[in-house]
Amino acid sequence: MSDYRSRVADRELARRMSSIGAVLIEGPKGCGKTATASRIARSAIRFDTDANARALLDLNPEELFEQETPILFDEWQRAPQIWDHVRRHVDDLGRRGLCVLTGSATPTDARELHSGAGRIGVLQMRPMSLYESGHSTGEVSLEALLAGETQRAKRTEMTVPALLRRIVIGGWPALLGEDEESARAWMADYLTQIVEVDIPSLGTTRRAPARLRRTFASLGRSVGQPVKAASIAADIAGDDERQPARETVTAYLDALDRLKVTDNSPAWRPHMRSRTQLREAPVRYFVDPSLGLGALGAGSHQLLGDLSTAGFHFEAMAVRDLRVYAQPLGGAIYSWREAHGRKEVDAIVATPDRWAAFEVKLSGEQEVIDEAARGLLSFAAEIDQARHGAPAALVVLTATGGGGRRADGVHVVPLAALGP
Incomplete structure (x- = not known):
């Protein structure tokens, strides 16, 4: 594995393995879970290909555990009984770092599994960020921004057309070094696999x-909104006047969530100084932007022709x-929007004791x-900071240019300079 490219999750996995008996790595198929787990595992059992296992x-x-630890159980959802065996193994030995499980789908009967709390930790993996794929300098640290530190970056060499190509290619490890044409063909096959094999295998949708x-x-078409x-149902119906039932739409969305290909931003609900009514619906995203463009059959040429989209x-x-970048800090991403859409913030990064707000602008x-x-x-002036504290940072993320802190205290940061 000499060609392995370091991931932000590497250190998080090592930290988790030193503090708990087993770790489950979840994420979409092809995001690099097995490669990352294999860096720390001493033996491996692959349930997707090993019928004997x-x-x-x-x-x-018991024979499955007679190997050098940590043991990797890859694609564990193909044999969900392993969950309880791992939990019991951890209980029996009372040691840390015994097993790593990886999975690209939540099993249908997951609710019937015994809780792994205190024995099995969960680590979410996603496709590569620009920093991980080598397309961001990482000069500006999200951790430093959340600590209130001033951050600066040199003018980035990444152009808007190059960034749009990165959106189309995505952060999939298999596509490192591939051109856009090859990436689009790979994504077409990936989506076909999900639609024709992975979702039907879940057994929850017709x-x-x-x-x-x-x-x-x-x-x-609805990325970032x-x-x-009901709107999705109308799109699903197409030329058919009969729209799918709400339960059907919910089942489709649940299947995509269980396959880890969607990654929505729930609404942030801070205490406000005013009586502003806020939207409660999550803002919808795919786990990687290439999925949305692949579904639309669009490439960077089409994006250049429609900069609004x-x-x-x-x-x-x-x-x-x-x-x-936020996950190792215990952070999560939220959205903030007024009910009538007059004001919005693209992303709120919230950790247990800090928060920061980000606006994303393709235009420089x-x-x-x-x-x-x-x-x-x-926006920051409307937040009741007596309850939530002042923002650690207010940041405009841009496509190009340099990075620094303005006189008004707002940071301007090119995405190709942002890192953990």
Whole structure:
């Protein structure tokens, strides 16, 4: 594995393994879970390809644990009984770092599994951020921003067309070094696998590939927006006047969530100084922006021809990267929008004791950045800081240019300079 590229999750996994008996790494197929787990595991059992291992779960499960630890149980959802065996193994030995499980789907009967609390920790993995794939310098640290430190960055060499190509190619390890044409072909096959194999295998939705593809396309058109299920239902129906029932739409969305291909931002609900009514619907994103464009059959050429739409997909890439960098800090990403849509903030990064607000702008024009900075300052003034504290940082994420802190206290940071 000499060609392994370091991941932000590497240190988080090592920390988790030193503090708990086993760790489950969850994430979409192809995001690098197995490669990351294999860096720390001493032995491996792959349930997707090893029928004998699956059979041993019924005949002699103890034999699966007679290997050097940590033991990697890859694609554990193919043999969900292993969950309880791992939990019991951890209880019996009372040691840390015994097993690593990886999975790209939540099993249908997961609710019937005994809790792994205190024995099995969960680590979420996503496709590579720009920093991990080598397309961000990482000069500006999210951790430092959350600590209130001033951050600066040199003018980045990444151009808007190059960034749009990165959106299309995505952060998939298999596509490192590939061109856009190859990446689009790979993504087409990836989506076909999800629609025709992975979702039907979950057993929760009727096999309807055309409608599932329209679900993907609907979400692709709605990236970065709090679109409701009724709107998705209308898109799914297409030319068919009969819209799917709400339960059907919910089942489709649940299947995508269980496959870890969607990664929505729930609404942040801070105490406000005013009586502002806030939206409660989550803002919808894919786990990687390439999925939305793949579902729409669009490439960087189409994005260049429609920069307004490109801005939403650039935002999706920025939110993906913020999730990757915030997770080791115990942080999560939220959205903030007024009920009537007059004001909004693209991303709130909230850790247990700090928060920061981010606006994402594809345009580098000064008036656009000025307007975004004014919006962030206005937003921060509305938060009841006696309860929530002052923001650690207010940041405008841009596509190009340099990075630094403005006189008004707002940071301007090119995404290709942001890192953990």
